[in-house]
Amino acid sequence: MVEDAPAASRLLLHKIVQASPMGRPANLHAQMAHSPAVLTAYTSLRAVLAEQTSFDPKVGAALTLAAASGVGNGYMTRIASRLAQMNGWSEEQVTALTMGTSTNDAKIDVLAGLVREAAANAGEVTDATWTAARKSGWSDLQLTDAFAFVGATVFTGYFLNYAQTDLDV
Numbered sequence: 001m002v003e004d005a006p007a008a009s010r011l012l013l014h015k016i017v018q019a020s021p022m023g024r025p026a027n028l029h030a031q032m033a034h035s036p037a038v039l040t041a042y043t044s045l046r047a048v049l050a051e052q053t054s055f056d057p058k059v060g061a062a063l064t065l066a067a068a069s070g071v072g073n074g075y076m077t078r079i080a081s082r083l084a085q086m087n088g089w090s091e092e093q094v095t096a097l098t099m100g101t102s103t104n105d106a107k108i109d110v111l112a113g114l115v116r117e118a119a120a121n122a123g124e125v126t127d128a129t130w131t132a133a134r135k136s137g138w139s140d141l142q143l144t145d146a147f148a149f150v151g152a153t154v155f156t157g158y159f160l161n162y163a164q165t166d167l168d169v
Contacts, residue, residue: 008036012043027168028075028160038159045152054145059108061087063149065097066112070119070150071157075167080153110136111146118150119157 002013002025009032016029025033032039053060061084068080077098084094093103097112114133117125133143159165 002033005030005033006036009033009039012036012039016043027165028079028156031163031165032159042156042159045148045155049148049152053148054139054141058087058089059111060149062089062097062103062108062112063115063146064153065089065094066100066116067119067150067153068157069098069100070116070121071154072120073157073160075160075165076153076157078167079156107136107138111138111142114143115146115150118147119154123147123150 002010002017005013013025013029013033016025017023020026029039032042049060055063061080065077065080065084068076081094081098084097085091089097089103095101096103100113100116102109103112110132114125114129117129138146
């Protein structure tokens with residue numbers, strides 16, 4: 001599969017395989033690899049989130065899952081659910097983050113709600129949602145960083161819809 005990809009995608013695919021518990025690229029990555037630009041954009045977004053966000057991996061996983069539920073792609077939600085569990089969210093909390101119910105962490109719930117709303121509404125959130133996030137103690141930096149998770153998740157989820165990717169995770 002890696003050898004069939006365009007030369008400009010192969011190095012990125014090799015890195016993905018090395019980090020994958022499956023030992024091979026997921027269908028998502030294999031389809032993205034048809035375009036080095038798409039695969040590079042995806043891996044760049046993921047790398048920047050890992051390296052430069054103000055959130056720890058657990059919060060980042062919650063935001064990715066909330067955004068995935070807003071996008072409404074089953075594959076993306078499945079990936080994000082797995083990521084959330086790997087980062088310490090319980091099965092009940094994963095369900096709550098997906099459904100928009102309480103995780104028993106009011107501050108996370110408010111930010112997850114903002115991200116879910118943004119992902120479902122082309123980036124728009126109501127004044128009430130924004131105000132609730134600000135009142136919960138989220139800073140301008142954190143609210144801006146939260147959008148990066150929306151952007152990365154929307155990019156991935158829309159690609160999955162666009163390519164009609166078969167679930168393999």
